[in-house]
Amino acid sequence: MSSRTLNTNTVIGGLMTLFGLAAVVASMGINPDPDGGWGARIFPLVGSVALVILGVVECAKGLKSPPPVSTSSGDRGVMGRILALLMLSLAYVWLIGKIGYLISTGLAAVGALMIFGIRNPIGLLIAAIVCPAIYHVIFFVLLGVFPPYGEWFEPLDIIQGY
C-alpha cells in the first residue's frame, strides 16, 4: 500500500463518517410507510449507516498510520491544472445557460487546449471555430437533439434567422 494511502486514511475515514452521518439525518427525514413499516426510508438508511460504519473503520486504520508526507511542487502544478479544468467545466455549464452552446463551446475549446499546453494562436482560433461547428452539425443537426438556448444571448437566433 502506498504511503499516501496510509497517511490519508484518517481524513478519508472522517469525511466518510461525516457524509454518512449527514445522510443518516437526511434519511430520518424521509417519511416511512403510513402503516408504520420502514418503506421508502429503509434503503437510504441502511446505505447511510453502512457508510458511517465503514468511515469509522477507515478512521481506526488511519490512527495506526504514519504521519503525512508533504506534497512536492510537481504535484501542486498538476493540482493547479486539475482545478483549472474543474473551474472551466463549471464555467462552461454556466455559460451554455447564458450565451448558448456555440460561443461557450468555442471558449471552452480554447480553455481546454490551453490547460493541456497548446499555445499556438492559429490552432486555438481554428479550434474555437471548428469545435462548435462540428458538434452542432453532429448532435443538433444530424441527430436532431434540441440545442440548449442561452438566456442572455443566443447566436442560433441570428444564424437560423429567427
Added chain:
Amino acid sequence: MEIFAALASVLSDPIILMWVFAAAIVGMVVGAIPGLTASAAIAMLLPVTFYMQPLAALAFLYVIGKSGRYGGSIAAILFNTPGTAASAATQIDGYPLSKRGMSSKAMKVATLSSITGDYVGEILLIAGVGIIAAIALKMGPPELFAVYFAAFVVIGSVIGKSITRGLASAALGVLIKMVGLDPISSEERFTFGSFDLSNGISLVPLMIGIFVLGEVFSQLEARGKPIEQFDDPDNDDARARNRLTWAEYKPCIPHVIRSSFIGSFIGMLPGLGSAIAAFVAYGEGKRRAKNPEEWGKGALEGIAAPEAANNAVSGPSMAPLLTLGIPGSIIGAILIGVFLIHGIQVGPTLFLTQKELIYQLFACGLVGIAAYGLIGYYGASFVGRFILKIPTDVLYPVIFLTSFVAAYSARGSMFDVLIMVIAGFGGWLMKCYDFNPAAFVISFVLAGGAEETFRQSLLLSDHGALIFFTRPVALGFLIVGVVAVVARARSLSKQAKEASLNDA
C-alpha cells in the same frame, strides 16, 4: 439452434455488419490509446446509440467492448504502456519481444490468442445463458435480493486495494441512486426541495462523468510522459523474424485453452473483470510452463495466456446481466442504459420477451470477433503507428468537449451536464484515493432492483427479514457475500504482513 438463425440474419444485414466492423475499428483504436478505455468510449458514444435501432446500438457497443479489450495489447506490446489494465500482463512478455524487433510476431500471437479466448467465452455464453435464465426465472424476490446483496459485497470488496473504500464506493452508489422519488410511495428522498433532484440522478451523465471526464482529469496528471515505440525495420530479415510459424504457436495452445476457461469463469463472477483474469492466467501459465525461466523475457506463451483470458471474460460477463439484470462489468452497466432507453427490461424475463434480439446480439459478437481478429492480424502495427500520430494534448480536450455534448444529448438537460461534471471530478478523486468507481456505478445500477426485491420480500414475509434466512438459495447467496468479504480481508491482511516482514 437460435444462434444459427440469428447468425444468418446478421450476416445478411449490411447495416448491422457495417456497425459491427465500425465497432471493431473504434474499439481497437480506443483500446490502444494509453489511458483511454473501451468503457470510456462506450460511455461517450452511448447517447449517439439512442438514435439507432436496438440491435445496431447494442451490437456497436458490445463489439467496441470486445475489440477494446484486444486493442489494449497493441499499446502494451508496441509502446510498453498498457492501453487497458487487463493488458498490463501482456506487456510483461510483449515489450521484450518488441525490443528484439519482433513486435509483429508478438501482435500475431496476441491476436490469435485473443480471438480464441473470445470465441470460447462467447460460445460458453451462448450455450449456458439459456440454462441460467431458466433457473433465474424460478427465483423469487428473496433469492433475487440475496443475489443483489452478494453482488454488492463482492464488487465492493474484491477489487481494489482497500475493502472499506470499495464497500464505501458501493454504499455511495446506493445512496446516490436513492435521490428522487420513491418508486412505490412517491415519497421524496434526498431531494432537498430541488425539482431537478426529484427526477433522480440519470445513469448516462453519471457514467460519462466518471469514465470519460474523470479520465480527462487523470490524463492531466499523466501529461508529458514520453511514449517509446520499437518499430520493426522493413527488410527481409525483419520480415522473416516476424513470421509466426505453426511450430512457434503450437506450445501456446494449451495455455490459450486453459486461460480461455479461466477467463470465462472469472467473467461470470460480477465485478472481477479482465485485469484479474489476465493476471490469474499469466500466473497459472507460468506455474505450469515448461520454460518458466523465459517468461518475462519475451516468451510467446506469456503473451498468449493473458490475452486469451482477458478476452474470454467478454462473453460470460454478459450472463449475469442478461439473466439476472446484474451487470458484471462496467461495460455491462453501460449496456443496461441502452436496453432501458430502448424499452427492454433486462432480467430473468428477457429470454421470454426478446430472445431473438439477444441471439442476434450474440451473433454480432461472433462476427465482431472475426472482424477485429482480421483487422488486428494484418493491421495492428498500422494502428500502433496511427495512435502515435494522435496528439494527446489535442485528443483529450476534444474528449472533454464531447463529454459535455454527450451528457446533454441523453435527455436534453443542462442539469445532467452539471451532474456529469460533478461525477467526473468525483470519479477522479475516487481513483486518486483508492475508491472503486466501477463498484460505485454498478451499485448505482443494482440499487433500484435490490430495493424493489427487498421490499417485495418483506411484503411476502410473515416474519420480516427472517424470510432471507429461511429460504436456502437466498441464505446461500448471503453466505457467499459474507465469505467473499472475509476471504478478501484475510488475503489483504496476509499481504500486509508479508510486506511488513519484507520491510523489516
